[in-house]
Amino acid sequence: MTGPAWPIAALLLGYPVWWALGFGGLSVVVLAVPMGIILWRRRPIRVPRGFGLWLLLIAGHLVSGLMLAEMPPGTYGELGLGRFLGYAMRLTxxxxxxxxxxxxxxxxxxxxxxxxxxxxxxxxxITTVAGGLLGVLAPGFSFTSPVELVLPGWLADNSFVQNLIHPTAAQTQKVLGYASPRPEAPFEWANAWGSNVSVLLVWFVVGWWVYGTRRRKALAVVLIALAAVPIVYSLNRGLWIGLGLAVCYLIVRVGGRTRVTLCAAAATGALVFALSPLAPLVVQRLDSPHSNDIRAFTVSATIEAATHSPVIGFGNTRNATGNHRTITTGKTGWCPGCGHPPLGGDGQLWLMLITQGFAGAALYVAFFAGAIRRHWTDRTPIGLAGVLVMSLVLLYMFIYDGLVTPLSLYFISFALLWRNPA
Structure with missing residues (x-):
């Protein structure tokens, strides 16, 4: 694509290439450079309503750097390069x-x-569905990216960096009591895949069904049916809840024949799914809520730590002393599952609490909630879908990290809403 829209096309259409190169979610950082240059040359620059809240959030992140050396009670760790890199990456x-x-x-x-x-x-x-199917059919697929080859070993071997630069098809976890591969390609981890596929599904329906030709609509039905396979195999309860609430939201907000059609489609889809081989896997996942204990521990520990710096937070995450099973930290022969969970790793809200305190978390919520309030009366397909995505952002902040690719899709959705009245 030529013209000033090329960086957006490079980000969205070229994402599989970025992922294969090892940039993946950081591709938005790379492309922000030419976007910033072009934007500067096009002055004056329009800004959306509520934009000051995000500027305040960035300013708060800068101030929170003053607390990087501090350790709240119930946490441990040394002030190392990794803490500064995490802080700098989030700011960037x-x-x-x-x-x-x-x-x-x-x-x-x-x-x-x-x-x-x-x-x-x-x-x-479509790329996300293909990556999800790859994770189901070939969960062991992975390769060394060019970025991984050129980075120094001390940085490339960091677990967080590895998730960003090492392309893998699936993330294997003992969710059902045994090793279960959860699709994550072409994103950084399984929960990011779950968040992203739901947001992209909303826009796919608008662009390929609502505004689609008969041929596109037929293709959309096939692709959504295929997407059901990795969506179920993701074992992602948050994703399932999000999709269920999305259907309820649309039924309430649309009217006339559209509501009747949507109800009929939802009922038909539910019946077909209930009779399919995928249904028992959902039941098995719902009967295995072992991660609830882990989340309860880290969330309570995060809130407790945040109370010791409620205004500006601690700049970056901290490791909890012990975990939900033991007060000791680290794996042992009698407790191979023991470890030191990072605080703020179970949702963007909790990440904001530990990194930027209650003030930063409030700014994050206010930014997206304000978008819902301003655009609630926009009943165009884009307006309805955009408000739905902003609502999913507020739901997912309790269970998913926004870093790295989910936040990019949240902000593109915000921009679609902002552009829509024009």
Whole structure:
């Protein structure tokens, strides 16, 4: 694609290439550079309502760096390079997302039509479904990326960095009591795949069904049916809840024949699913809620730690002393599952609490809740879908980290809402 919209096309259409290179979620950081240059040359720059909240969040992140050396009670760890790198990476991502939103909002409808942006998100949905099927059929698939080859070993071997730069098809976890592969390609981990596929599904339906030709609609039905396979095999309860609430939201907000059609489609889909071989796997997952104890421990420990720096937080995550099974830390012969869970790792809300305190968490919530309030009366397909995605953001903040790719899709959805009245 030529013209000023090329960085967005490079991000969405070219994402599989970024993933294979080892950039993946960090591709938005790379592309923020040309977006920022082009944006600067196009001054004056339009900004959306509520944008000051994100600027305050970034300012709060800068101030929170003063607490990087501090250790709240119930945590441990040394002030090492990794803590500074995590802090810097998060700051860089927040700034890149800010640039991307401004860039999208300042492109005219002629330069980047809304429908073209929807279709590009639809292509990324197809990529995500393909990656999910790869995770189901070939869960052991992985390879060394070029970025991984050139990074120094001390950095490339870091577990967080590995998730970002080492392409893998699935993440294997003992969710059902045995090793279960959960699709994650082409994103950084399984929960990111779950969050992203639900957001992309919303825009795929708008771009390929609501505004689609008969041929696109037929293709959309096939692709959504295929997507059900990795969605179930992801064993992702948060994703399932999000999709269920999305259907309920649409039934309530649409009217007339659309509501009747949606109810009929939902009932038919539920019946077909209940009779399919996928249904027992869902039941088995719901009967294995072992992760609830882990989440309860880390969330309570995160809130407790945040009370010791409620305004600015601690700049980055900390490791908890012990875990939900023992007060000791680290794996042992009698407790191979013991370890030191990072605080803030079970949802963006909890991450905001430990890194930027209650003030930062409030700014994050206010930014997306404000978008819902401002656009609630927009009953166009894009308006309804955008408000739905903003609502999913507020749901997912309790269970999913926004880093790294989910936040990018949240902000593209925010930009679609902002652009829509024009």
């Amino acid at each position: 991502l927040y700034l890149s997302l800010m640039i991307m939103v401004l860039y999208l909002g300042n492109l005219t409808e002629r330069e980047l039509p809304q429908l073209r942006l929807l279709r590009m998100l639809g292509v990324l949905f």
